[in-house]
Every structure is written in structure tokens, then in C-alpha cells.
Amino acid sequence: MDKCSFDNFKRTKDCLICIDSDGCAMDTMDIKHKHCFGPCMVREWGLEAHEKAVLDIWNEVNLYTMTRGTNRFKGLLLTMQLCGERGICHVEGYEEIRAWVDKASALSNTTLKAEIEDAEKEKRDCNALKKALDWSLRTNECIAALPEDEMLPFDGMIEKLEKMHEFADVAVVSSANPEAVRSEWNRHGLVSHIDIMLTQEVGPKSFCIKKMLEYGYDKDKVIMIGDAPGDRKSAEKTGVKFFPILVNHEVESWDRFMNEGLEKFTGAGFDEAYQNDINKAFDENLGEA
Ligand SMILES: [Mg+2]
Known part of the structure; x- marks a missing residue:
């Protein structure tokens, strides 16, 4: 099934997790x-x-x-x-x-x-x-021309996606070109654990998130996970939550999301204080004191 357009997408859960590709799910x-x-x-x-x-x-x-x-x-x-x-x-x-x-x-x-x-x-x-x-x-x-075996997902991504998918609909939201994202997510078997893949040709990330919100998710139940300030901006612009993947600490960041963030997000506790706390760690990691 083609997951690259809205045509085949159906909302099946209350929560939606949007995931950036380059530098977030993929170590590229x-x-x-x-x-x-x-x-x-x-x-x-x-x-x-x-x-x-x-x-x-x-x-x-x-x-x-x-x-x-x-x-x-x-x-x-x-x-x-x-x-x-x-x-x-x-x-x-x-x-x-x-x-x-x-x-x-x-x-x-x-x-x-x-x-x-x-x-x-x-x-x-x-x-x-x-x-x-x-x-x-x-x-x-x-x-x-980069060797395919050097363009890998971060460790444990499949298992993490599988787990997230139990609790939430999962969307890839990337500004990379569709062919590259599609081939990377297919090659590594990640695609079976997501519901929709939105890339460059659909529009900017904030546009993609806005379109997903039209399926009736509560903004509090939507999160963008990304590695760049632009990902946070797209979350802020659309009023959804943001979880940062810190450069050079990607696997630790994902582990923190799986062990702490996911439960807070799907249950309770992902409040302003928590958002500020993880935002601060993101800023500090990018040299912004
Ligand atoms: Mg990225």
C-alpha cells in the first residue's frame, strides 16, 4: 500500500507521533x-x-x-x-x-x-x-553514491517504532525528497511500522502536521520528534508537542523517549515544565546556553 499520500490514511488511535527522518530515525x-x-x-x-x-x-x-x-x-x-x-x-x-x-x-x-x-x-x-x-x-x-550500508537507522529503531505503534498512529514527516526517504525506510523494514510518510513534495513540516490534525487528533495528543530547531519550530507553529533527538546522543535520546516521554505523552505528565526541560537540553546540546 502506498503510504506516501493522504489517500490511504485512516486515523486508528487517539495519539499521533510524527517522526523526522534524517538525523532523527536515520543516522544519515x-x-x-x-x-x-x-x-x-x-x-x-x-x-x-x-x-x-x-x-x-x-x-x-x-x-x-x-x-x-x-x-x-x-x-x-x-x-x-x-x-x-x-x-x-x-x-x-x-x-x-x-x-x-x-x-x-x-x-x-x-x-x-x-x-x-x-x-x-x-x-x-x-x-x-x-x-x-x-x-x-x-x-x-x-x-x-554513498554506500547503502552506511546509511542506517539508529540502533533499535524497528523495535522502538513497533512499540510506539501500539499506542499511536505514526507518521514520517521529513523535508527530504520522497524517493530517498521511501527507499531508506523500505530498505530497512521500518515502513511496516508507520502509517503515513509525508515528505518534501507534500509541503513544509508544519503544513504536514496541520493536515494530520485535520483527522481530528487533539493537539495535546500529537508530538513531533526531531533533531533540528526547524522540527521544534514546526511543532510550535502547529501547537503540538516536541521531543528532541540530541545530536551525538541520538540513541540515548530515543531511549529517554521510550522509557519516559512516551508514557508521559500517551498518559499524563508531558506538561509545560517537562517540555521546557527537554527543550533546554536540546538548546544546550546545540551550544545555546
Ligand atoms: Mg532531521
Whole structure:
């Protein structure tokens, strides 16, 4: 059965658990950033002489601080900016890419391609945009070529999903592309323990959660589990609860949810104080004191 649309979904429980994929259920963030995004930037802009420092900044921005999980083009800009501010190196084209990021309605390869076509028609300089697109496409190729056996779910995910599924409907809510999420969740047998899989083409995470709420769940009985500040924002925007998976402590975080959070969430005790407590741990883990 196709679980990737609302057509086949039926609410069967009072509770709904929404789970992000990359870096939350699937241990795929580190490898994508450390092997693909950062190294492809170094290659595209010829920054080999400063490779380690640039990669450290890339990882800081995209994995270990409050900008974790940000859009790739925003991550690129911030990395360029910090490379300059910290006196590591000047990365060509910041202003041009900034101007596009500030005005674009959506930040994707498709919208970037369209902007380059417009610029060429109007004979505007767009070398930096071409570089950004080239980098983004090469990064996608690099990710597609990553060995499947290094893109695994976090330990014990199947058992955890199985257990959650006894108490709640389970939805994957991810901003990754549908093919990647579908193939990862199928390959590892996770898909049989979920009810619906909502990805990039459905809409932003907050939109997906809002659509799920239309099935009649009480907001108090809906939770988003995620590893990035954007996941928390989507929960706050829709008025549902949030449980953070802490980077570098993912399995411990999941264990805490299974041993403590799940019972509070399905029963009682997942109150404001508890939410504040786990939010604080999330902020601290991303360097926000
Ligand atoms: Mg994530």
C-alpha cells in the first residue's frame, strides 16, 4: 500500500507521533555533511589550502549549532560568511548568492536554475549562482553514491517504532525528497511500522502536521520528534508537542523517549515544565546556553 499520500490514511488511535527522518530515525546527517556537502564546497570553490578549517565551519553550521538542518543554500552562505569573518579565506560570490537567497520564493535547485536562466536572458552576471548550482548538483550525486550500508537507522529503531505503534498512529514527516526517504525506510523494514510518510513534495513540516490534525487528533495528543530547531519550530507553529533527538546522543535520546516521554505523552505528565526541560537540553546540546 502506498503510504506516501493522504489517500490511504485512516486515523486508528487517539495519539499521533510524527517522526523526522534524517538525523532523527536515520543516522544519515553526519555522513551526508562530512562526505558530501562540505567536501563538495571545498572542491567547487578551490579551497583545498584551507580545507580543514572550512569543513569545520561547514559542520559547525549544519550539524552542531542552532542552524542545524538549515536549507543548504543558507548553510552555504553562513559558511562563506564565517570563513571571511574568521580570517580563514575569502569565498568568491557571497553577495550574488545572498541577493538570490534574500529574494527567492523557495530555495531549491529548480528555483536557482530559473534564476540563472533569467540572469542570462537579462545579461546579468551570474557566475556565483552557477557555482552554487554546480555545487548543489554535485552534492546530490555524491549523496546518491554513498554506500547503502552506511546509511542506517539508529540502533533499535524497528523495535522502538513497533512499540510506539501500539499506542499511536505514526507518521514520517521529513523535508527530504520522497524517493530517498521511501527507499531508506523500505530498505530497512521500518515502513511496516508507520502509517503515513509525508515528505518534501507534500509541503513544509508544519503544513504536514496541520493536515494530520485535520483527522481530528487533539493537539495535546500529537508530538513531533526531531533533531533540528526547524522540527521544534514546526511543532510550535502547529501547537503540538516536541521531543528532541540530541545530536551525538541520538540513541540515548530515543531511549529517554521510550522509557519516559512516551508514557508521559500517551498518559499524563508531558506538561509545560517537562517540555521546557527537554527543550533546554536540546538548546544546550546545540551550544545555546
Ligand atoms: Mg532531521
